[in-house]
Amino acid sequence: MKLTGSQILLESLRLEGVETVFGYPGGAVINIYDDLYDSPIKHILTRHEQAAVHAADGYARTTGEVGVVIATSGPGATNTVTGIATAYMDSIPMVIITGQVPTALIGNDAFQEADICGITRPCTKHNFLVQDLRDLPLMIKKAFFIARTGRPGPVLIDLPKDIQVASMKFSYPDTVKMRGYKPTVDGDERQIGKAAQMLLKAKRPVFYVGGGASLADVCPELLELAELLQIPVTTTLMAMAAFPGEHPLALGMLGMHGTYFANMSVTECDLLVAIGARFDDRVTGRIDAFAKKAKIIQFDIDPSSIHKIVRVDLPVVGDLKSVLTTLLRQLKEQPQDVARQVEQTADWRKEIVGWKAKHPMGYQSSKSVIKPQYVIEKISELSAEDAIITTEVGQHQMWTAQFFNFRQPRTFLTSGGLGTMGYGLPAALGAQVAFPNRQVIDISGDGSFQMNSQELATLVQYRLPVKIAILNNNFLGMVRQWQQLFFDKRYSQTCMELPIDFVKLAEAYGATGLSTDKVDDVETVIKKAFEIDGPVLMEFKVSREENVMPMVPAGKGIHEMVLAS
Amino acid sequence: MKHTISVLVENEFGVLARVAGLFSGRGFNIESLSVAPTLEPDTSRMTIVTRGDDRILEQVTKQLNKLISTIKVVDFTDDEYVERELALVKVTAESDSRAEVLRIVDIFRAKVVDVTPKSYTVEITGAPAKIDAVLALLTPMGIKEVVRSGPVVIGRGSKGVAG
Numbered sequence: 001m002k003l004t005g006s007q008i009l010l011e012s013l014r015l016e017g018v019e020t021v022f023g024y025p026g027g028a029v030i031n032i033y034d035d036l037y038d039s040p041i042k043h044i045l046t047r048h049e050q051a052a053v054h055a056a057d058g059y060a061r062t063t064g065e066v067g068v069v070i071a072t073s074g075p076g077a078t079n080t081v082t083g084i085a086t087a088y089m090d091s092i093p094m095v096i097i098t099g100q101v102p103t104a105l106i107g108n109d110a111f112q113e114a115d116i117c118g119i120t121r122p123c124t125k126h127n128f129l130v131q132d133l134r135d136l137p138l139m140i141k142k143a144f145f146i147a148r149t150g151r152p153g154p155v156l157i158d159l160p161k162d163i164q165v166a167s168m169k170f171s172y173p174d175t176v177k178m179r180g181y182k183p184t185v186d187g188d189e190r191q192i193g194k195a196a197q198m199l200l201k202a203k204r205p206v207f208y209v210g211g212g213a214s215l216a217d218v219c220p221e222l223l224e225l226a227e228l229l230q231i232p233v234t235t236t237l238m239a240m241a242a243f244p245g246e247h248p249l250a251l252g253m254l255g256m257h258g259t260y261f262a263n264m265s266v267t268e269c270d271l272l273v274a275i276g277a278r279f280d281d282r283v284t285g286r287i288d289a290f291a292k293k294a295k296i297i298q299f300d301i302d303p304s305s306i307h308k309i310v311r312v313d314l315p316v317v318g319d320l321k322s323v324l325t326t327l328l329r330q331l332k333e334q335p336q337d338v339a340r341q342v343e344q345t346a347d348w349r350k351e352i353v354g355w356k357a358k359h360p361m362g363y364q365s366s367k368s369v370i371k372p373q374y375v376i377e378k379i380s381e382l383s384a385e386d387a388i389i390t391t392e393v394g395q396h397q398m399w400t401a402q403f404f405n406f407r408q409p410r411t412f413l414t415s416g417g418l419g420t421m422g423y424g425l426p427a428a429l430g431a432q433v434a435f436p437n438r439q440v441i442d443i444s445g446d447g448s449f450q451m452n453s454q455e456l457a458t459l460v461q462y463r464l465p466v467k468i469a470i471l472n473n474n475f476l477g478m479v480r481q482w483q484q485l486f487f488d489k490r491y492s493q494t495c496m497e498l499p500i501d502f503v504k505l506a507e508a509y510g511a512t513g514l515s516t517d518k519v520d521d522v523e524t525v526i527k528k529a530f531e532i533d534g535p536v537l538m539e540f541k542v543s544r545e546e547n548v549m550p551m552v553p554a555g556k557g558i559h560e561m562v563l564a565s
Numbered sequence: 566m567k568h569t570i571s572v573l574v575e576n577e578f579g580v581l582a583r584v585a586g587l588f589s590g591r592g593f594n595i596e597s598l599s600v601a602p603t604l605e606p607d608t609s610r611m612t613i614v615t616r617g618d619d620r621i622l623e624q625v626t627k628q629l630n631k632l633i634s635t636i637k638v639v640d641f642t643d644d645e646y647v648e649r650e651l652a653l654v655k656v657t658a659e660s661d662s663r664a665e666v667l668r669i670v671d672i673f674r675a676k677v678v679d680v681t682p683k684s685y686t687v688e689i690t691g692a693p694a695k696i697d698a699v700l701a702l703l704t705p706m707g708i709k710e711v712v713r714s715g716p717v718v719i720g721r722g723s724k725g726v727a728g
Binding site: 126179302 | 575
């Protein structure tokens with residue numbers, strides 16, 4: 001039996017295990033949407049293509065599966081770009097299908113034509129323009145394979161309209177082989193052996209864990225390794241949920257807004273072990289002052305991450321699952337050395353306990369005005385053990401990393417690499433679609449929220465009970481903070497002068513809106529929101545000029561942090 | 566330091582843009598780039614001349630390798646290789662200079678491939694330094710137009726890029 005291009009697409013998606021897609025219809029994908037009408041694949045209609053990509057991203061980050069998006073040609077496709085770049089920077093597996101004008105019109109400036117393959121080349125792991133229907137099944141197979149293997153990432157397939165309507169006999173390939181793409185899986189056993197020896201000799205070791213640990217699902221191995229050797233663990237923004245926040249070995253986040261004790265540990269350590277982390281500038285601060293007393297081991301799946309920013313002493317390229325499993329096995333074969341090592345590093349842990357006591361994470365509390373950190377602490381306290389937290393970008397994002405106690409892997413979704421305002425609400429939407437029965441909370445600022453607030457409609461339409469907590473300071477707070485500290489308080493264009501009635505906004509979409517400016521009401525509002533079976537927007541009018549502290553000023557080493565403003 | 570890199574790629578839609586975009590997007594420098602299919606029609610070979618310190622060159626080769634369309638990357642700089650470039654030069658050749666142009670062409674084993682009453686077009690092949698030398702000697706005669714292919718390289722003996 002012959003199938004059309006769009007039927008082949010949907011059938012291939014089904015064979016790849018896709019149950020849900022996020023998207024927005026249009027002229028160049030109308031055939032796909034016609035076939036979707038009869039398909040078992042569930043489609044979530046967002047109110048903007050950017051939100052569809054962030055939602056698929058949230059779906060992918062929580063489930064570990066490939067997120068799938070469908071958008072039309074031209075503006076539909078260009079609207080996906082910010083979402084794709086966000087996923088690319090954070091290595092999120094996704095497949096984005098865009099409609100394209102018919103092949104005969106490509107290059108003619110046709111209506112709703114955009115060279116989306118050209119536009120997304122630098123922000124996708126790979127992309128395909130389908131020029132012949134016969135190539136389509138293998139291209140889809142390759143797209144999913146590329147997206148989910150190696151260092152994951154988004155892959156785009158641009159599908160011209162004439163190919164969607166052409167038909168042929170369909171068979172889906174079982175396997176895929178590419179001469180140019182063979183990701184390394186197993187780390188080199190000897191290199192791992194050397195790492196084990198370095199770990200058994202170090203006097204002041206620290207684990208520096210990045211988003212790769214979440215993506216590779218190695219949180220249990222990481223916990224076992226840290227506990228076996230009693231090595232303190234600092235996590236990047238991308239890995240906050242990869243290690244339990246209240247574990248005695250947890251140092252919290254490092255870097256620009258990291259804890260005093262995490263930054264001091266990295267500065268004073270003699271062995272830094274980077275696990276799925278890429279030495280981002282927000283982590284390292286001034287590079288020649290970063291971990292300069294330490295030998296560095298780097299475990300990473302991507303060879304191009306090695307020696308990119310920092311020269312490392314021992315690189316191990318491979319899938320973290322395989323590498324950490326081998327490392328654990330090797331260490332367990334030397335129980336006496338492990339025991340001796342735990343003893344040898346006791347003083348180091350004591351020193352860190354001293355730093356924790358000297359400058360714990362904290363903030364000036366208040367009885368008269370709501371502190372944003374207080375709201376996050378309360379959400380952390382009152383939310384379910386397996387609650388999924390998303391954020392937008394800015395001060396509230398940093399406060400969430402600092403004050404939310406993450407408990408389980410894949411429960412923290414945030415745009416770490418690209419720093420995309422407007423990410424949190426659609427990502428929460430995608431996470432809620434993946435896990436209808438779990439608590440999903442978007443912690444937001446008033447600025448970021450307004451970048452994708454239209455998604456309230458999607459939440460209401462699909463009865464997705466996402467809870468939104470807006471920490472409203474009527475400022476673009478992070479930029480304002482920089483203006484205060486480095487630009488002589490010249491608040492250029494950072495005051496959101498028009499006060500928005502967020503309660504009415506929520507109600508306009510058919511969601512519930514709650515608002516308070518009273519410290520004593522914070523807990524009540526959160527509890528009430530959690531009890532309501534539907535989407536709720538909570539607005540907390542918080543102290544307006546609160547700063548995120550500690551802070552490493554640009555160009556300084558991470559040990560030169562300012563502790564309070 | 567100058568590096569000459571051979572890149573074997575899948576001969577598919579957009580592959581040149583991927584490679585060129587990688588260089589511009591990451592701030593790497595391209596001095597020259599030449600590309601043509603190999604004996605296998607689905608494979609192309611690029612020769613890229615670039616500059617950078619060791620750290621940059623390590624990133625250049627790693628990032629090239631990371632492209633899905635890239636099959637193999639070889640940096641020939643430290644190895645034994647043969648390097649050749651082709652140049653076509655249209656040089657003024659009127660009564661008094663015609664003989665001198667031919668003498669230079671002869672000395673460098675170049676070839677005159679087109680003749681008009683007022684000009685010769687000369688084909689020169691060789692290492693880029695040889696082409697520079699010929700151009701320097703022809704400049705006083707009046708060069709009307711030059712086109713250079715950029716170098717292509719191949720490893721000596723067993724060294725090289727299969728495919």
